[in-house]
Amino acid sequence: MSVRPVTTRASLCLAFVALLAACATAPTAPPLPIEALAPPLTTKVFPNGLTVVAIPKPGTGLIGASAFVTTGGRTETAEFAGALHFIEHLVFKGGTPRLPPTLFRKRISTFGDESGGWTWDDEIQFGFEVPKRSYPEALDLFAEALMELQWSDPWFEEERKVVLQEIATTVENGWTRLWQAFDAAMFTRHPYGRPVIGDAKTVLAMKRPDLERYYRERFTPNHMVIVLAGEVGPAEIEEAGKRFSRYARGPDSFELPDVTEAPIDEPRTVTLYQKSATTARVILGVRTPGARHPDTAALLLLGALLGSPTEGLPAMLERESGWLTDFGSDHGVMVDYGQLTVRFEAPTGRAQTIVDGVIAWLGEVSDRGFSKAAVDAAARRLVVDRARSWERVGDLAQIYGIAIGRMTPDRAAALTADVLALTPDDIEAVAEKYLVPSAMVTAILLPEGQIAGKEGTLPEQPDPEDPPDLSVLEPTPDTIPLAYRPDGKTGALTRFRFDGGLTLIVRQAPGAALVTTTAYVLGGQWVEDPAQAGIAVLTGRLLTAGTQRLGVRQWDRLASDRSLEIATAITGDDRSNIARNAHSRDGSTLSMSGTTADVPLLIALLGEALLRPRFPTVEVDKARQALLAEIAALDEDDLERTKQRFYELAYPNHPYGRPTIGSKQTVRGLGATEVAAFHRRAFAPDRIVVSVVGDVDPDAVAALVSTSWAGAMPPPAGPFPECVDPEPRPEGQRAVDADLERPLYCINVGAPAVAAAHEDASAIELVMAMARGRHFYKYVYELGVSYRSWIRFWPHLAASPWILENDLDKSRFEELVSLIEGDLARYAKGTFGPEDLRVAQDRLVIQVALDAQRGRETAFQIAWGTALGKRWDALEHEVSALRKVTPEDIARVAQQLFGGEPRYRVLSR
Numbered sequence: 001m002s003v004r005p006v007t008t009r010a011s012l013c014l015a016f017v018a019l020l021a022a023c024a025t026a027p028t029a030p031p032l033p034i035e036a037l038a039p040p041l042t043t044k045v046f047p048n049g050l051t052v053v054a055i056p057k058p059g060t061g062l063i064g065a066s067a068f069v070t071t072g073g074r075t076e077t078a079e080f081a082g083a084l085h086f087i088e089h090l091v092f093k094g095g096t097p098r099l100p101p102t103l104f105r106k107r108i109s110t111f112g113d114e115s116g117g118w119t120w121d122d123e124i125q126f127g128f129e130v131p132k133r134s135y136p137e138a139l140d141l142f143a144e145a146l147m148e149l150q151w152s153d154p155w156f157e158e159e160r161k162v163v164l165q166e167i168a169t170t171v172e173n174g175w176t177r178l179w180q181a182f183d184a185a186m187f188t189r190h191p192y193g194r195p196v197i198g199d200a201k202t203v204l205a206m207k208r209p210d211l212e213r214y215y216r217e218r219f220t221p222n223h224m225v226i227v228l229a230g231e232v233g234p235a236e237i238e239e240a241g242k243r244f245s246r247y248a249r250g251p252d253s254f255e256l257p258d259v260t261e262a263p264i265d266e267p268r269t270v271t272l273y274q275k276s277a278t279t280a281r282v283i284l285g286v287r288t289p290g291a292r293h294p295d296t297a298a299l300l301l302l303g304a305l306l307g308s309p310t311e312g313l314p315a316m317l318e319r320e321s322g323w324l325t326d327f328g329s330d331h332g333v334m335v336d337y338g339q340l341t342v343r344f345e346a347p348t349g350r351a352q353t354i355v356d357g358v359i360a361w362l363g364e365v366s367d368r369g370f371s372k373a374a375v376d377a378a379a380r381r382l383v384v385d386r387a388r389s390w391e392r393v394g395d396l397a398q399i400y401g402i403a404i405g406r407m408t409p410d411r412a413a414a415l416t417a418d419v420l421a422l423t424p425d426d427i428e429a430v431a432e433k434y435l436v437p438s439a440m441v442t443a444i445l446l447p448e449g450q451i452a453g454k455e456g457t458l459p460e461q462p463d464p465e466d467p468p469d470l471s472v473l474e475p476t477p478d479t480i481p482l483a484y485r486p487d488g489k490t491g492a493l494t495r496f497r498f499d500g501g502l503t504l505i506v507r508q509a510p511g512a513a514l515v516t517t518t519a520y521v522l523g524g525q526w527v528e529d530p531a532q533a534g535i536a537v538l539t540g541r542l543l544t545a546g547t548q549r550l551g552v553r554q555w556d557r558l559a560s561d562r563s564l565e566i567a568t569a570i571t572g573d574d575r576s577n578i579a580r581n582a583h584s585r586d587g588s589t590l591s592m593s594g595t596t597a598d599v600p601l602l603i604a605l606l607g608e609a610l611l612r613p614r615f616p617t618v619e620v621d622k623a624r625q626a627l628l629a630e631i632a633a634l635d636e637d638d639l640e641r642t643k644q645r646f647y648e649l650a651y652p653n654h655p656y657g658r659p660t661i662g663s664k665q666t667v668r669g670l671g672a673t674e675v676a677a678f679h680r681r682a683f684a685p686d687r688i689v690v691s692v693v694g695d696v697d698p699d700a701v702a703a704l705v706s707t708s709w710a711g712a713m714p715p716p717a718g719p720f721p722e723c724v725d726p727e728p729r730p731e732g733q734r735a736v737d738a739d740l741e742r743p744l745y746c747i748n749v750g751a752p753a754v755a756a757a758h759e760d761a762s763a764i765e766l767v768m769a770m771a772r773g774r775h776f777y778k779y780v781y782e783l784g785v786s787y788r789s790w791i792r793f794w795p796h797l798a799a800s801p802w803i804l805e806n807d808l809d810k811s812r813f814e815e816l817v818s819l820i821e822g823d824l825a826r827y828a829k830g831t832f833g834p835e836d837l838r839v840a841q842d843r844l845v846i847q848v849a850l851d852a853q854r855g856r857e858t859a860f861q862i863a864w865g866t867a868l869g870k871r872w873d874a875l876e877h878e879v880s881a882l883r884k885v886t887p888e889d890i891a892r893v894a895q896q897l898f899g900g901e902p903r904y905r906v907l908s909r
Contacts, residue, residue, distance in 0.1 A: 037387040037513055038416035041400070042234075043409040046241040049222025049249050053409055054237050055229040055400055057393055059511055060853065063135045063230040064115055064394035065240075066127035066401045067146060070225060071218040073121045073196035074336060075254040080214065081191070082163075082198015083206060085119040087215050089159050091126065092117060093781050096148040101155065102777045104145040109773070110839055111138045112846050115394030121192055122335045123405050129394030129850055132231045136239060143243045147219055156208045158784035161809060163203055165787040168744055169807065170197070172636050174274050174281055174445050182283045182341075182443035185270045190259045192337060220250025227401035230393035261287065261337065264439040267359075277447040278632035279325065280351035284358065284442040285341030286434050291333045291406040297418035298430040303331030303340055304378040305427060306362075309556030311374045313342060313358060316461045318622070322347060323354065323459070325626040335406050340434060345629060348446060349453035355444070357458035359437050366432035370424055371464060377561045379419045384563035384595065386416075387513060392853040467561065468554040473604040473708065481706040482713060486699075490873035493862075494698035496705075501686025501716050504705055505862050505872055506698035509855060515694030516593040516855040517602045518570075519610055520863035522689075523682040524586045525655035526721050526797070534662020535670055535678050537580075538620075538627055540568045540588035542675060544605075545619035548612040552619055558605070562598055567591045570860040576805065581643055582794040584660040587687075587867060593856055596695050600704060603692075607709035610688065613679060620672040627667050631659075638744040639788060639807060642908045646748040649736055650801060650904040654726040656752075684717035691862035693855045725799040726752055728902040735905045745810040745909040747817055749824065750803035753897055756795030757869030762881040763889040767897060768793050768802065769840045770832045770890075775804065775823065785809035785816055797868050802897050813909065828899030830891040837890055841882050848878050 042054045069084075076083055095101040108114055112130030119125075126146060130138045170176045180195050187193030226240050264287060288299055306312050306329035317323045326345040332338055342362075346354050370378075390396035403412035444452055475481075484498040496504040524536045544566055546552040559566055568589055569579035583589060590609055592602050634641050644659050651657035661667070692701050754760060772791045779786040791804045804824070808816045852858055858875070866872045874881075 037383055039396075041404075041409060041413050042237065044237050044241065046221070046245065048245060048247065049220075050241060050244050051225045051409075052237045052240045053225065053227045053401070053404055054232045055227065055396055056232055057230050057396060060230045060393055061132055062112075062129060062393050062850065062853070063132050063228060063232055063236065064127065064129040064392065064397040065135075065139065065142065066116060066125055066227045066394075066397040067142070068225045068227070068401055068405045069124040069219055069223055070122065070405050071223050071254050072119060072123045073194070074191050074334070075218075075256060076191050076194075077256065078194065079202070080206070080210070081194045081202045082196070083211055083214050084124055084218070085197050086160070086163050086203060086206060087211060088117070088119045088124050089163055090156070090211075090215075091146060091149060093155070093159050094145055095150050095152075095155055096144045097150070098144060099141065102781045104141055106773070106777070107141055108138060109843055113394060113850055116398045119196055121196055123402070125398065125401070127394060127398055129392065131846065131849065135236065139240060139243055147244070147247050149215060151208060151212045153208055156211070160203065160206075161784040162780060162787055164200055165785070165807060165809065167197060167200055167203065169787060172276065172638065172744070174277055174633075174636050177272055177274070178281055178283055178443050178445045181270045181272055182285075182441060185268045185443060186264075186285075186287055186339065186441045187261060187337070190261055190336060191256070192334065217250050218254065221247050222249045222252070223254075225401065225405050227397040227404060229397035229400070264441065266438055267440045267442065269442045269444070271452075272443070272445045273448045274445055274636075275448045276632075276635040277445060279345050279447075279629050280348045280452055281343075281345050281445040282351065282355055282442065283341055283343045284355065284440055285339055286436065286439045286441070288331065288338035288340050288434055290336045290338060292335075292408065292411060295430050295433070296333060296338070296407070297415060298422055298426050299331040299338060299340055299434070300333065300382060301375070301378055301419055301422050302427055302430055303329055304382055305370050305374060306342055308370070308374050308378060309553070309560050310464050311370050313361065314556075315553075316361070316459055317344070317354065322456075322621075322625070323350065325622075325629040333403070333406055348450050349455040351444065351446070351452035352454045353456055353458060355442060355452065359440055359442075361461070362435045362440075363437040365435050366428050368461075369428045372424055373467070373561070374464070375422060375424050375427055377563075379422060381560065381563040382419055383416050384514075385565070388565060388593065388856070391514070391855060392850065394850075465553045465557050468550055468558055470601070472549040473608060475707050475710055479707070479710045482710050484702060484706055486702075488873065491876040493873050493876055495872050496698075496702040498685065498706070500713055501684070502713070503689045503866060503872070504702055505689070505691045505866065506696060506701050507691065507693045507858065507862060507875070508696065508698065509694055512693075512695045512855060513595060514593055514855055515596055515599050515602060515692065515696060516591060516859040517606045517690065517692050518589065518591040518856070518859035518863045519606060519688055519690045520860070520867045521588045521590075521610070521683055522586060522687040522720065522797070522867045523588065524584055525658060525660065526586065526723065527682045528655070528678075530658065531666060532662075532670060532674060532678070533658045533666040534627060534660070535674060536588060536682070537584050537661050538623055538667070538670055539675050539678050539682070540584075540590065541627075542615055542619060542623050543568070543590055543609040543613050545623065546614045546616045547608050548614055549608060552616065562594055562601065564598065564602070564605075565591075565593045565856075567856075570857060576643070576790070576792075577640060578794065580660055581647070582796065583864060585656055586797040587864075589860065589864070591856060591860060599694070599696055599701070603701065603704045604708040606690070607705070607712065610683060611709065611712040611714070615672045615675045615679070617672045620670075620675055624667060624670055627661055628664060631661055631664055631667065638746050638908055639805065642746045642748050642906050643803070643805070645736055645738065645906045645908070646750065646803065646904065647801075649729070649734070649906060650750065650752055651726045652729055654724070656726070656796065656798070680714070682717070684715065685713055686716040686718070687720070689863045689867045691859045691866075693859040693862070723755070723798040729904075731902075734902050735907075737907045739909055745808050745813045746907070747806050747808060747820065748803055748906045749820065749903065750801050751897075751900065751903045752799035752801050753793065754800060755798055755869065756800055756865070760889070760893055761795070761870075763885045763893045764793050764802075764897070765844065766837065766840045766882065766885055767832070767890055767894050769844060770836050771827050778823070779806060779808075779816075783816075785812060795868060810909065817907065824898045828895050828897075830894060832887075832890050832894060834887050837885070837887055841885070844882050845879050
């Protein structure tokens, strides 16, 4: 039976309303839990020069470790540009006295996860994240993998091919080309002006003996910082120091002579063209001092303020339609220099108008200044966003470690306090010093054959919006709370059912500094008119672009002032755009996160956005322009375009056969009227699952939903459309070979299989894990013919696809496609034995614990999985479900997946 929230629930509800009222009247945002958001650190330097830093995060049971070799691209001469990135590849490939090539990565995956792995201007990074019990063994293998590489010519040449393949992936990416041109214009002497990845010419010229010397000199303790995070203390510091004590110091310095940049005293502009571009892309900015300069904290904050929705450039350029489809600003912190930049995408005809206006606006910042409210809000957001980025201990070690290496441990530890102490006068001072129009560097990428136009007159900077009156979110005295009832508790999860069909699931995470609220609204492509393809994505992106009780600028002000993160897509670490290609097929996502003090506000805002959007015409027009730009950008990404063709092929005459973002033809016809009608039809309580993850009281959260969402809940939508599986294409129509005259050769192979909620879901995940490991190591490391290589099962409400994706060496393309087909045939015949299964189970069980650290991703998985028909408490049963899978299950599922028909293939070249 349903219950009204009376007695105890009524008092809880009143308490939350009081908290919300306090949010409305408080002159400042709630205090930040600084200890949790910026944990302290301990540093020790060992006799051989090794620096070890520990960042405690008690209660996780996990340790993240990141090693930084502090001789990145900034120490490379032009002849060796890309050498350290090449070495990073070789270290990943492996080959040491105890660990033949690829074995380190395979072994570390049985303990936990690799964390990071990249080369940048200032450092090369490697890391791992494991349960504390596995730290000693993981550290031992990690040290050997980093420091004891054995070199040979065949091994070296195989990896050269992979590096060249990676370089080829950047050729058609407009933003990558633009950043490289911008860097080259800003740094004419310093290595920062060259791509850290190198180019085909330099990589082809590199000799093995030279790179081996590079490695042996630079991968030495006195050029290394190891950062430990999680369940760490003095013992773990000493263990790292002891394990690395067997390695001797290297040369003292690799600093290059004659790389100091002269001041920029007149503007520099570079223009690029790209055939596939449909809009203008612009990066402009100024060079600043290095990370250890006293102005660094103020420059970081200035970079954030330039993007302030209340007093920054977006307030001027994003308030009207037709000016920007994308915008960002920040201060890039590097050892020797920094870059204070803004970047945007805009209609080509207005591009020069915007460039000229932005440069003039930047030059006036020191005169105009920023209010104390804007400075405080931006500082708070910087601190909270950093904490969001390192919820996992592996990320904490990695991201904090970047600052430690570039700034020194003491300066990195003081950064949070330094940022929070800044005043408007401090910001005006650095703006006057650095935002000088004559020092500006501008890089513009235009569609081939077009020029940056000077159409239109730039809008004027509006006056700052007053803080929103949050009392408008309070229920009126005559509001009848929504009826609901508790409907289950498993471990840390509690479920509530509301009249009308709304489901609420709360996961308690004691001690968490951040709270995430996520809603998944079932519908997506199933409830779209094919002639309006893309409307589900467009509607989801507009939920906070103005609602009945808060205007769009009030939403922006709230997100800024309260350091809220509002997202309509959850991507995690995925580089294959799972949000666009999988999550959006069956519904819409809306996620909000903040600190624990913001729980009442988060719940109220989530309901406001889901149930009371207004869809102003100007905001719909802007969002449509951005979506059209995204559609056009697909032409720059060979791998992404191949996936779109795969879905079209595998799902004929089916909702999944359309791109989730629609096409130019369908999206151009979508306006405010169509979006509002779609929302009325699709956003019903029986289609909504809400999850809340954080240090919260489940009963209190349910009571708040009951009260703050009352009065706006529409009637249930009723039965969901029948989720039919696709009809198979006839033989002879299951392959596409597209000759697109592109530099990257790609393949997608796969087929629709079973729904996400199928009883074999755990077995499928295990089969994918085993096949993915074999496939990745074979094509990336053993054959050295691929940079991007994976096999995945993407869960959908109906028949969900398994997909194999590879870029491939074009000189051996036909041969490699044949090899892949042979591998799939072997997988179908049952090549995975009991030991393979045990290893895969152990790995995925550990992965469950690692993934649970991220509140936003956890909240999404709960809401999304429940909406797709999985059991609501699947998170608490995930480990047992994996352990129950037998070798017989694996053999059966592998045969069904890889040996079944139809199977579809898309080749792009």
